[in-house]
Amino acid sequence: MKNIWIIDHYSSEPQYGGISRQYDFAMELAKRDYNVVVLASSFSHFTHSYISNEPIMYSDVNEKVHYVYIKTTEYQSNGGRKRAKGMFDFFYGVKRYESSIAQRYGRPDVVEGCSVHPLAWSAAYWVSRKYKVRFCAEIRDLWPKFWIDAGIKKKYDPMCLFFGAIEKRAFKHADRIIYSMSRGDKYICDERGVCREKTYLIGQPMDCDRFDENSKKFNMVPQNIRDFMEDSFVCTFAGYFIMYEGVFVMLEAAKILLEKGLPIKMVLVGSGEAREEMLDYVKTNKLENVMIGERISKEAIPALLSQSDICMAHLEIKDHKEACQYGTSKNKINEYLYSGACTLYGFMHKDEFVGKSGGGFIFEPYNAKSLAEYIEYIYNMPENERHTMGEKGRKYIRENHSADALTDKLEEAFFGN
16 A cells, blocks of 8 residues: 655644645545545644644544644744744654654655645655655645735745745656646746646545535534524625635625615625724625624535525735736635535636636626626526526536546546656
8 A cells, every 4th residue: 555645734634624635635545545644734824723732743534544733833924924934843843753754654655745835845855855756746826926926025035035946946856746726837837847747737626525414514604694694695705804805895795785775695704804894894884784704614614605695706916916817726616616506706717617617607806896796697597597507516516626536636646657
């Protein structure tokens, strides 16, 4: 039985609220008789709390799937120095504990390092060289390219130069490069000169069976939200309360719909820096058709989405649309489409898979009027047409983004010639 090591700072088991991509892949790989070890941080980027306070914590999901949580520096600001220190903690923690991990679970036959932050690549490359095995670099966010395009940092900022050097090294030494954004090859291959033969587009996996099971658990959704949604036409957003996620576009659309006298409600659940300003907007504009809820558990999200009529998403950096030019890699889009609700997505590329799937529509980013018009259009649809649209979204995800379908590609990247 071959051993796969996946080094991903931000991964976790679903009950801890982290990114479930590696968990979903690990569970599917285990069905194919692989042993999978996921190395992650014990400090959650999403809850800003520790999963464990121990220097290292081993968690055996089953006999073939194992999580190893390495303690890193805590932080409350996603852009602060402590977060940067946590990245280095993770890199050095992997190097410190890899021997004991290998002794416990077996030496790796392939090692994958997963950005968001590129130091995970460096850790994976170091481990792969030690054991003389294939090194795969996975890209989910283009650092530092995104920072520069979004106007967050200048091209010659020391952090951009540092991470740019790591990226160059990873692209050079990786045996395989896996990317999850739909147009990622335009950067990796066309701009950075990486050979296409060693790149693999593998989007976000969806554990459809787990989603279906959790969609039945509406009692996990807070009672006040359930009461607000009862017997109503509901548009839902679940995620970060931040400008580029379009939360104020959604609130402006809610205001337009309220002024038209349409009986349509909006539920926005999550957390983030814009929360207080959002609450002020709702209060000032007397938006009784809007509820802004707290972040809810990941296991409760499927039930919330499945009880909604429309799911809303948005991605564009204001005045820096080039930051999103390489496509999207948002797990929530899979969940939205698979929920059976109609999906509305504010995005620059009209051919993004929300539109291609038939399960929703792409609207112009930062255009509340456009969003409101699409909501009204879907509201006025015959119920059977809305149902058909929802079923098209579910079918598209099952066929193209199920964990089973995407693991075929991942297995080829890990062990193909």
